[in-house]
Amino acid sequence: MDYIEYIDRKSGELRKEIVPGEQWLKWLYHNPLGKLALHAVVKRKFVSDCYGKQMDNPSSKEKIPGFVKDLNIDMDEAIRPVEDFNSFNDFFIRELKPKARPVDEAPDSIVSPADGKMLAFEGIRGLDSFFVKGQQFSLDKFLQNSVLSRKYEYGTLLIIRLAPVDYHRFHFPADGKISASSLINGNYFSVSPYAVKNMLSVYWENKRECSTLKTNDAGDILLCEVGATMVGAIEQNYTPDSDVKKGQEKGWFKFGGSTVIMLLEKDKVQIDADILKNTANGYETSVKIGERIAIAK
Numbered sequence: 303m304d305y306i307e308y309i310d311r312k313s314g315e316l317r318k319e320i321v322p323g324e325q326w327l328k329w330l331y332h333n334p335l336g337k338l339a340l341h342a343v344v345k346r347k348f349v350s351d352c353y354g355k356q357m358d359n360p361s362s363k364e365k366i367p368g369f370v371k372d373l374n375i376d377m378d379e380a381i382r383p384v385e386d387f388n389s390f391n392d393f394f395i396r397e398l399k400p401k402a403r404p405v406d407e408a409p410d411s412i413v414s415p416a417d418g419k420m421l422a423f424e425g426i427r428g429l430d431s432f433f434v435k436g437q438q439f440s441l442d443k444f445l446q447n448s449v450l451s452r453k454y455e456y457g458t459l460l461i462i463r464l465a466p467v468d469y470h471r472f473h474f475p476a477d478g479k480i481s482a483s484s485l486i487n488g489n490y491f492s493v494s495p496y497a498v499k500n501m502l503s504v505y506w507e508n509k510r511e512c513s514t515l516k517t518n519d520a521g522d523i524l525l526c527e528v529g530a531t532m533v534g535a536i537e538q539n540y541t542p543d544s545d546v547k548k549g550q551e552k553g554w555f556k557f558g559g560s561t562v563i564m565l566l567e568k569d570k571v572q573i574d575a576d577i578l579k580n581t582a583n584g585y586e587t588s589v590k591i592g593e594r595i596a597i598a599k
Contacts, residue, residue: 405549
């Protein structure tokens with residue numbers, strides 16, 4: 303895999319992704335010596351914790367201007383200017399102006415919970431279109447809950463990958479009542495396609511938190527935030543067992559790439575055709591928070 307391509311949803315064009323540390327990721331996941339380093343050290347919690355603490359240090363704010371320039375981040379969307387952040391992590395979890403992410407107001411719409419690149423698999427089938435052939439998504443291993451595994455066994459799987467360039471707060475995809483978040487500890491592998499295309503188990507080997515959003519029209523939506531290499535923490539910012547609104551903030555990831563996974567019950571939701579088509583053709587689709595990705599049936 304020489305580089306990462308995705309479909310820009312707004313234009314429909316095929317784009318090449320700018321990946322910080324691209325050569326390092328390729329070495330870790332595709333070079334024999336890199337794989338030794340990955341399993342011996344890089345995937346460990348203490349490595350990501352240590353780096354996360356460095357990104358909390360006031361001196362880390364010196365990295366912000368170069369990061370913004372190199373990755374073409376639109377700071378006009380942010381509430382605060384570059385010079386106003388106290389550390390790199392303070393910048394990384396920046397809040398956006400309300401109008402920067404308008405929320406689709408149609409009552410039956412389901413919206414993206416995060417900015418990122420999305421894959422959609424109906425019936426949790428057809429993963430061979432993106433991942434290396436022969437791999438299966440193990441709900442039992444991912445959820446570690448046999449009741450939930452049976453509930454979503456024939457449902458729909460959505461994977462939204464957040465790269466370091468993306469806005470790193472995550473939001474609710476629909477109105478509903480949200481449960482408490484359940485922590486499943488794990489490792490800290492990268493969620494970049496360089497890692498997951500031939501190592502699908504990353505999703506159930508990494509640290510993750512899961513909660514259930516009970517909706518009136520779209521069934522029970524399972525929301526799972528998955529950590530990754532150099533993610534300092536997954537922070538939840540909501541009241542458990544409360545009623546929430548579509549587009550309302552749920553929490554944030556500290557520094558690093560990460561993933562939000564949604565599981566939808568069978569026959570409750572229809573995913574938008576362009577996202578399904580792009581996934582079937584082997585491409586992720588760029589999405590933004592508040593943008594419609596599906597409708598309740």
